[in-house]
Amino acid sequence: MAFRFNFFIDEIENNEPDTHDKTDAQLGSPKDKQESKEKSKQTAETLADSSPRLATDKHQDETPSEKTICLKAAKEHKIPEDLNKVLENKVVETVSDLYYVNQSVVEMMCLDGADEEGIVSKSVSSRSDLIPGVYEGGLKIWECTFDLIDYFSEAEIQFTNKKVLDLGCGAGLLGIVALKGKAGKVHFQDYNSTVIEEITLPNVVANCLNEGNRVGNSDDRKTSKPPSKRLKKAECLPDMLTKCRFFSGEWSEVSKLLLSSSKPFSKYDIILTSETIYNPDYYSALHDTMAQLLDKNGRVYLASKVYYFGVGGGIYLFEDFAVERNVFRTSIVKVIDEGLQRCIMEMAFKDSS
Known part of the structure; x- marks a missing residue:
């Protein structure tokens, strides 16, 4: 189901997007977990040895901690007073009861001048979804997002009254799920300000307005029928949206911004x-940012492919990096074998309860 917002919903189309089939691959005994991990590591090593190295792989022989990254300045994005403007001319679709703006429409708008960073034109010209230090893929929804959403339900992760950070949020679906799970605060961060302004913020607004203006009956929603009424104009901030803050910039810079604020900062x-x-x-910046911003008894839930072609990263390389840093204890809590093998990792401080 997709529809175009122009102050309110004025068009509905029946083109519910297909999502990848999702099946569970729960781990069993400790022996099973170890065997699965060893098999996955061997697969990743084989892929790494056999795959061609791209330009982004030029530092592959260095350790992650030795690498430098672009320190893109951090910025907080204020929620506009007129929420209807946020969704104006956006085409919004649904998946798993979540609203998100159509990427292709946003890209066309950005090519027409809505993208001050120029990340869309650069992505198109380079024919790449990733340009290190310029564009980090936030306009797309990557499949591990859905793996992690599934895991929330399977593991019965509780968000009620929790302070949550969606780090590298892109479309922000993970944070939106936390919001719908009655989180106390949800903050969203992405490298690119264009992603926050044109993708994340509209997605959050669309979901918050939908929660605040429930339309149709429950049977309609279960059968994916279009809403029977238009969403009303937003005249004030929905309660859910008051729980949100939005940031762009490189991870360590965002961490500095939060920790140096004149207001007391409560960790996630x-x-x-x-x-x-x-x-x-990026491993050092990501690891240190999580270490600085996570509450002493907090948890990190990280979804990743076992190996990323051409760039060289992956779940077990990052796990080894975390082990060397000796700050977090890590656990692979789920393996998804469908397609490219993917994993869910849970992280907590070593001295946490």
């Missing part, structure tokens, strides 16, 4: 992150 109970460990260049 839960940090959610998906498809953020594809590039070993």
Whole structure:
């Protein structure tokens, strides 16, 4: 189901997007977990040895901690007073009861001048979804996002009254799930300000307005029928949206911004992150940011592919990096064998309860 917002919903189309089939691959005994991990590591090593190295792989022989990254300045994005403007001319679709703006429409708008960073034109000209230090893929929804959403339900992760950070949020679906799970605060961070302004913020607004203006009956929603009424104009901030803050910039810079604020900063109970460990260049900044912002008894839930072609990162390389740092204890809590093998990792401080 998709529809175009122009102050309110004025068009509905029946083109519910297909999502990848999702099956569970729960781990069993400790022996099973170890065998699965060893098999996955061997697969990743084989892929790494056999795959061609791209330009982004030029530092592959260095350790992740030795690499430097672009320190893109951090910025907080204020929620506009007129929420209807946020969704104006956006085409919004649904998946798993979540609203998100159509990427292709946003890209066309950005090519027409809505993208001050120029990341869309650069992505198109380079024919790449990733340009290190310029564009980090936030306009797309990557499949590990859905793996992690599934895991929330399977593991019965509780968000009620928790302070949550969606790190490297992109579309922000993980944070939106936390919001719908009655989290106390949800903050969203992405490298690119264009992603926050044109993708994340509209997605959060669309979901918050939908929660605040429930339309149709429950049977309609279960059968994916279009809403029977238009969403009303937003005249004030929905309660859910008052729980949100939005940031762009490189991880360590965002961490500095939060920790140096004149207002007291309360650390996060839960940090959610998906498809953020594809590039070993970023491991140090990501690890240190989580270490600085996570509450002493908090949890990180990280979703990743076992190996990322051309860039060289992956779940077990990052796990080894975390072990060397000796700050977090890590656990692979789920393996998804469908397609490219993917994993869910849970992280907590070694001295946490």
